Amino acid sequence: MTDSPTSPLVNLFRATHSLSERLRQLHQRLLPTVPSLDRIACALYDATEDRLKTFIHSTRHGQPLQGYEWPLSESQSLLKLAETGEFRVLDTLSSLPESDHPHARWLREQGYQSSFTVPMYGPQGLIGFLFFDSSETGAFDVRVQRDLVMFCSQVTMLVNSEMAMVKAMLASTQVARDFANLRDFETGAHLERMARYAKLIARGVAAHYQLDDEFIEHLYLFAPLHDIGKIGIPDRILLKEGRLNEHEHRLMETHVELGCALVNKIMGDFNLQSLPDSTMMRNIVACHHELLDGSGYPRGLSGDQIPIEARIVTVADIFDALTSPRPYKGGWRNDDALAELQRMAEAGQLDPLCVKALRDAREQVLKITERYQDKQLPDGPAPAAH
Ligand SMILES: [Fe+2]
Ligand SMILES: [Fe+2]
Structure with missing residues (x-):
């Protein structure tokens, strides 16, 4: 295994563990390349209720954020990322636009200083966001961003393929029900x-x-x-x-x-x-x-x-x-x-x-x-x- 951030991805697709477990393993293997990466989290978007909800995470220190949902429409900056497909780099979290938002407050309480946020899309549009956080300021320079963007597309594929399996399963039971x-x-x-x-x-x-x-x-x-x-x-x-x-x-x-x-x-x-x-x-x-x-x-x-x-x-x-x-x-x-x-x-x-x-x-x-x-x-x- 090399230190390339993409090589551990092979493991991601071995569905013997939960997605959370696979994300944690992956995080471990990304550390030699991005040592200051303290947290990776994926929130899912539920379009019918306009809600973002915490889903899987890998958190190295402190209290993880779990069981949390919030309306996407209340977060103007994330809404903009969702619409444009752009990434967001915050070199100091005090510059976070919704600084009174519970999510932002939690990030600061945990001592995170910088973050990198990437929207995730599936065939029907936005499926959620990937959040990367570090307790160092300015942790996400251009090189790190490039490594993480490659990683993001793989995680997006993975989440999409798991959701597609679940949806195929639910759709087939729906057909049986209708019948x-x-x-x-x-x-x-x-x-x-x-x-x-x-x-x-x-x-x-x-x-x-x-x-x-x-x-x-x-x-x-x-x-x-x-x-x-x-x-x-x-x-x-x-x-x-x-x-x-x-x-x-x-x-x-x-x-x-x-x-x-x-x-x-x-x-x-x-x-x-x-x-x-x-x-x-x-x-x-x-x-x-x-x-x-x-x-x-x-x-x-x-x-x-x-x-x-x-x-x-x-x-x-x-x-x-x-x-x-x-x-x-x-x-x-x-x-x-x-x-x-x-x-x-x-x-x-x-x-x-x-x-x-x-x-x-x-x-x-x-x-x-x-x-x-x-x-x-x-x-x-x-x-x-x-
Ligand atoms: Fe029953
Ligand atoms: Fe029932």
């Missing part, structure tokens, strides 16, 4: 809401369970797949108005195994076994009806046998089921649903920290509930969820 009328059954709004509740919970328990932003982003993307197996359930059960009898319940419960088989098949078809966090996708589908006291299905797992991603999705999914109206019941008020989750946590069924995280985020929960409302179907409210 199977699942769209009529499970409104898009339910999936939008529960994915966002899951993200809120994950943020709330991130410190305790050591979940990084990459994990949380994948959880957010994969949470809506939890019930994908319902595309294999006959319409007479799936679309039945009113409660299911016991036999129908048994059949409905097979959606978990059907979902696991479907995810495995799609992963095989797309050759996605190496996708980081593909285990997370499987766990969400396989374990979202398991309960901590062993009373869930299909396997009756208990305690630590149930992975954190599934615990989070379970709480988010139950909360949305309780607060959504069904043909046989009205939607519960958020506070009543949160109280019921608390009761289930105290009974040992749900992860108490996940429930607490949702309760602590009451106001954000309410915003999500209000923003992503079910469209009334022509012939009444959404069908039953079982």
Whole structure:
């Protein structure tokens, strides 16, 4: 291995580790060439909500910036970089334009003195930014910039290719959903809401369970797949108005195994076994009806046998089921649903920290509930969820 900044990139494309891990390895290998490089971070841009969110980082000293989102439109200088595709070099961070911005404040608190910022693009436009920071002033001279720009294009390719894999996977499940009328059954709004509740919970328990932003982003993307197996359930059960009898319940419960088989098949078809966090996708589908006291299905797992991603999705999914109206019941008020989750946590069924995280985020929960409302179907409210 030479000291060239591009040679370590070979490792970047070996998808055996998470992107965060690969970025850290790469950072280590860039140090002989750029010794004063103290931090590399990539923030992703969500165009539908105009938000930049922290994603992966490699931070040598101090507290990393994690779990942070902010509107791109509030950052004029980044907005300009996004539009022009230019890089930004700041030789002293006191010259940072949004000097009161929490992000800028954090950079100064950590003792960073200079920075280099590069926008990243994918086929559909801006996908995010790469930030390089140093505790030395003027660390990013023309030679360093040239080395880092080469590095940036490789990281951009990598992030793009991983996102393309995830999107291909999600798109293929969407086709399957459309094909199977699942769209009529499970409104898009339910999936939008529960994915966002899951993200809120994950943020709330991130410190305790050591979940990084990459994990949380994948959880957010994969949470809506939890019930994908319902595309294999006959319409007479799936679309039945009113409660299911016991036999129908048994059949409905097979959606978990059907979902696991479907995810495995799609992963095989797309050759996605190496996708980081593909285990997370499987766990969400396989374990979202398991309960901590062993009373869930299909396997009756208990305690630590149930992975954190599934615990989070379970709480988010139950909360949305309780607060959504069904043909046989009205939607519960958020506070009543949160109280019921608390009761289930105290009974040992749900992860108490996940429930607490949702309760602590009451106001954000309410915003999500209000923003992503079910469209009334022509012939009444959404069908039953079982
Ligand atoms: Fe389910
Ligand atoms: Fe659901």
